[in-house]
Amino acid sequence: MNLSDPKDLAVLLEGLLLAAGKPLSLDQLSELFEESERPEPGLLRSALAVLAQSCSGRAFELKEVASGYRLQVRTRLAPWVGRLWEERPQRYSRAMLETLALIAYRQPITRGEIEDIRGVQVNSQIVKTLIEREWIRVVGHREVPGRPAMLATTKAFLDHFNLKSLDELPPLAELREMEPEVRPVQDDDLPVPAGLQARADAALGEDAEAEPARETSFRSLLAELDTMEQGLKTDFDDLLLDELDDLDEGLPDDELDPFDDEEPQLERE
Missing domain, CATH: 1.10.10.10 (Winged helix-like DNA-binding domain superfamily/Winged helix DNA-binding domain)
Known part of the structure; x- marks a missing residue:
């Protein structure tokens, strides 16, 4: 050769x-x-x-x-x-991807700065997972009170995403163009179903009666539950009476309760 x-x-x-x-x-x-x-x-x-x-x-x-x-x-x-492997590729949460993107585009960046941009607290498990995958690392500490760690991406991150350098990251403007446009729905865009429109018309002018109607409905529900509870209590009382009668039939006459002629009074709660 x-x-x-x-x-x-x-x-x-x-x-x-x-x-x-x-x-x-x-x-x-x-x-x-x-x-x-x-x-x-x-x-x-x-x-x-x-x-x-x-x-x-x-x-x-x-x-x-x-x-x-x-x-x-x-x-x-x-x-x-990918079908050669039975194990499905791991899916990453939106929070993890957003955190990784901020580190890639704003590095070096601290965890507090990521939280300020996202508006929510960064789960410590997310940072731990990214470090364990060797996608990010601590490159220093910010000279501010508390000296928070500054995070940056690694060569393993670039290798995983098929990049030679950070310069090959797509521009943020290009990423925004890839996101689906959220188009507000106008009132005239879609027809209103007839049934829904009828309900809306019937509700007009009845705002003052709306709260009593909900109160009545709630009271009706409580009454229905109370009725069901009383029915269960009555069934339970009848069951106890039947068991007492069975016990009396099996006892000798001299052992019968002298007050047997009186109907047992069960205390109700």
Whole structure:
């Protein structure tokens, strides 16, 4: 193999990147060669350009990310390739994505500044998860009372989102254009159902009677519940009387209650 030929070197680099399974920088690629055969950085770049061109029209591509170069399946094939794994890709909450976006676009930024922008408290678990995934890290502390930690993204974040640098982040204006436009519904846009319109017309001029009507309805509900409770209490009393009669029938005459002729009076609550 002629390592001075970009085409031969491109084949070797393809094998190295496939075996590595992770991005490799120019320095890392260079260190894989003996000093006597180590190609110049310019030759390595030429070979990588040849490799990228050879991937044209194939299912994979050569992609340069923050950590270096890697061979990866093209993004448009992801819906089918993802079926090879039974585990579904993890979904992230809106709060986590908003926090990550603010760190990416406003870094370095503190947790308090994120809360000021979002208007809600940042869950500590969100920051912990992002740090554990090595997407963000603490890069220092703000010189203010309390010295809060300043957060910034990492190379792993760029690698995960297929970015070479933060300069490749889409502009915020472009992101806003991607959001669906919220169009206010005008009164004349949609016809009002006849039944709903009739109810609205009937309610006009009856505001003064609205509260008593709700009160009557609530009282009716209480009365109905009270009736149900009394019915249950009566059934329970009858059950106790039947059990007492059964007990009396099984006792000898001399053991019968002398007040048996009187109807038992059950105390009601």
